[in-house]
Amino acid sequence: MTDSFDRGLALIQKLGGLERPAVLDLFASIGEPGFGERCVGFIYGEVYHREGLSLPERQLVTVGALTALGYASSQLRFHANAALNVGCTRRQVTEAITCAGEISGSPADEVVQELATRDSGSRGLSPVERETVAVAACVALGSASSRLETHLHALLAIGGTRKQIVETLLHLAFYVGFPAALNAMAVAGDVFGGE
Structure with missing residues (x-):
């Protein structure tokens, strides 16, 4: 195994709290376990370790984006719980889901109800976190x-x-x-150019 895969596997285990991440089994179920390992290595072993966003921030933007998509409830559940596993409070995660749901029209009430069973601190989203989640939903x-x-x-x-x-x-x-990320990069480039 590569260093990226080992680092990615360790992170996804931390996020999900499981020894064997289900995502690897999904790739294996279609006969592509190597592709799954490369995805885990690149996404969780490299992208997640880039500077600029903390691990809790990455989970909040992921939760915001998955909420806005409206069709990724399994992944939303995983990342909502992962956010709690890496230090986000239940209130932050719930506010991220609510914020993204208001923007997209895709409420995720069932995930919010499931989170009610998790004990977590009471700190809500900061203004910067809230806007970052809103950006994620728009993306x-x-x-x-x-x-x-x-x-x-x-x-x-x-x-x-x-x-x-x-x-x-x-x-x-x-x-x-x-494609959605490229569209957003074009908008961001225009915003940055106007500063």
């Missing part, structure tokens, strides 16, 4: 350019950084798809 929608631009400007105005935005967009490419 997931893929066609919300004007709303994305508004949230990017708002994020920068309250102390968010270009690096934070770039890492959010790169991170989300693996959750919402490359």
